[in-house]
Amino acid sequence: MVKILNANPTMDTASVTVSAIGITEVKNAGKLRALADVDVVFDGIEMIIQGVKVRADDKSTEVSLPTYRAPDGSWRAAIILxxxxxxxxxxTVIAAGLEAGILRVKKESVGDRCRDATEAKADQE
Incomplete structure (x- = not known):
């Protein structure tokens, strides 16, 4: 559960619970790896967000909320949170992707370890 604290002290905090309903692997779509459906409960009010995108490459994994194409041809956020x-x-979506075997934890390369060791040594000097 995530507690969101408001900057305004006169307002109450809101509790938010997020859970993944499902995640579906997408094949042959470039960096797009999966689409997820997420259940979000704001102070007891449930909302389902469908089409949460999971993009991944060798360097990073990114989760983004659904978008739509506006009449002018631009892509816009379908929901702003x-x-x-x-x-x-x-x-939540990354954890579901790992659990489903769609995503995997990147193994550290020898080059990464050497670079990290060199940086740590330089910091000590």
């Missing part, structure tokens, strides 16, 4: 909720959705 605070960063705290977006982060909770991202963490």
């Amino acid at each position: 605070p960063d705290e909720i977006k982060d909770a959705i991202s963490d």
Whole structure:
């Protein structure tokens, strides 16, 4: 559960619960790896967000909320949420992707370990 604290002290905090309903692997779509459906409960009010996109390559994994094509041809966010909720959705979807075997934890290469050791040594000096 994620607790969102408001900057205004006169307002109450809101509790938010995020859970993944399902995640579907997408094949042959470039960086797009999966689409997820997420259940978000704001203070007891349930909302389902469908079409949460999971993109991944060798360097990073990104989770983004659904978008739509506007009449002018541009892509726009279909829903706008605070960063705290977006982060909770991202963490939940990545965990579901790992559990389903769609995503995997990147193994550290020898080059990465050498670079990290060199940086750590330089910091000590």
